Amino acid sequence: MAGTVQRQDDADVVVVGAGPAGASAAYWLASAGLDVLVLEKTAFPREKVCGDGLTPRAVRELVAMGVPIRAEDGWIRNKGLRVYGGGHRLEMPWPQLDSFPDFGLARTRRDFDAALADHARAAGAKILERTAVTGPVLHERTGRLVGVTARPVDDAGRKAGDEVTYRAPVVIAADGVSARLALAMGIEKNPRRPMGVAVRTYFATPMHDDEWMESHLELWDGPAGRSNLLPGYGWIFPLGDGTANVGLGSVSSTATATKIDYKDLLARWVANAPEHWQFDVDAPLGPVRGAALPMAFNRKPLYDRGLLLVGDSGGMVSPFNGEGIAYAMQAARRAAEVVVQAHARRTPAARDAVLSTYPKVMADELGGYYSLGRIFVKLIEQPAIMHLCTRYGLPRPALMRLVMKLLADVYEPRGGQASDRLIAALTRIAPAA
Known part of the structure; x- marks a missing residue:
């Protein structure tokens, strides 16, 4: 130096x-x-x-x-998230804040x-x-x-x-x-910190220029409500080039390896994706690739x-x-x-x-x-708990707007609305372990 x-x-x-x-x-x-x-x-x-x-x-x-x-x-x-879960669908714009676009x-x-x-x-x-x-x-x-x-x-x-x-x-x-x-x-x-796994591929879709990113808070290995609910979440992100990134993730509160066949789960989940995407499950535009999320x-x-x-x-x-x-x-x-x-x-x-x-x-x-996220993971890694949260939480827009700010880490760190002040207070109280 x-x-x-x-x-x-x-x-x-x-x-x-x-x-x-x-x-x-x-x-x-x-x-x-x-x-x-x-x-x-x-x-x-x-x-x-x-x-x-x-x-x-x-x-x-x-x-x-x-x-x-x-x-x-x-x-x-994109202007926000379209969220599915518990039989509900909700579109939530990104919040209007001074600190973030x-x-x-x-x-x-x-x-x-x-x-x-x-x-x-x-x-x-x-x-x-x-x-x-x-x-x-x-x-x-x-x-x-x-x-x-x-x-x-x-x-x-x-x-x-x-x-x-x-x-x-x-x-x-x-x-x-x-x-x-x-x-x-x-x-x-x-090894006691959370570890996630994500897999993704690409599909052609007429919805490639949709202005919402889509998040699925429940992963069903077949038709929703008539099959097995697995721990994790799915996403569909339109890319504006005729395609969308389609993937899913799963998280564990520790670094313990799971026994889930993620590639097989992705194929079954895509087969039951919302019809408006018009995915051809037999024609992905590339291999399914996966990665760990430390x-x-x-x-x-x-x-x-x-x-x-x-x-x-x-x-x-x-x-x-x-x-x-x-x-x-x-x-x-x-x-x-x-x-x-x-x-x-x-x-x-x-x-x-x-x-x-x-x-x-x-x-x-x-x-x-x-630290708050580690507590959150311990809750949502139980599919039954996640199902209850989405079933009773998604119909409450005010609650979901707070949850969106928390999950996306997009809130006013000082001042702002009551939801911003609550999240800021929680992050200050939580030990930075």
Whole structure:
């Protein structure tokens, strides 16, 4: 960092991974004038498992970064959620708030991630694609992280060159749910934190430009009400390009693996999807892909010996709704702010003291909310309880508007309506464990 960067250092900061977390961190760091090197194991554009839907919380991060979100750039806006459950259907617009936009967005991760990476490059970040990080480089005396080793790989992930060392006084791990760098540093996940699973595919639909994202709060493995109710939720997100992202997720209050065949469940659920989508269950537009969703800060500490964890590597998916992108981008912005402030300090001890504030910054912003989410998961992982909540809750619009704000984490943090003040109070009271 300032005044002490060694001649052999390759950057002020190395960012591992160029997904939403890594690209956002790189953008903010480069915008502040730091020399940023991003190492990404794949090449853009590439597929990622996701619902492709962005809540107003994620949109706020995009707007703050100045990312173009025009329709001609491939983005489709939505005005809220169409919710099904307990035999009811309810359309709920995103709330009108000062702190958040009143619209959501959708775009495939293939295009979304490439757009964010290009935005980071335009800000001055250097991104090396097809470069797989193989491990940390530690100072032989202090044990502090001083860089990483990496090697070039081909499109299949096979070794395509010799291992190289990239040095920097700070490393941001944005390498996703695998969290290989954190694991190599001895940072293990907490098996008592919630873990989700999501699967998705794409279907052609005449409703591709629908202005609502659709959420199904119950998963039936056949006709609703005449088959088995399973733990989880489904979604249909129109993408404006003739297709919709169709998927389902399930969550457990611990990291215990489930025995559900998610691909088979998705096929049965799609066969009973609302008729207006006109899905041809026998003609998906791609394979069914799945991914784990690490939730509620399931990997700590978020800072250790020069390494900051951002996004899925730190288990930052929301237990309430399975959203990860908004929190990955939010954490990336906060991590960058901390790193920039540390960069200005004159001594190693002073710099490390600033870097060490990152876990508290994130705990203050999300710790209480995630603690509430852990309680929520323990309730909804019981299908019978979820059925009762949807059956008696959905017919009450005022209650559902409060629930929507809570589940989407879109509320006024200070002031606002009574529902905003209630949610803010609950997140403050809940321990940031």
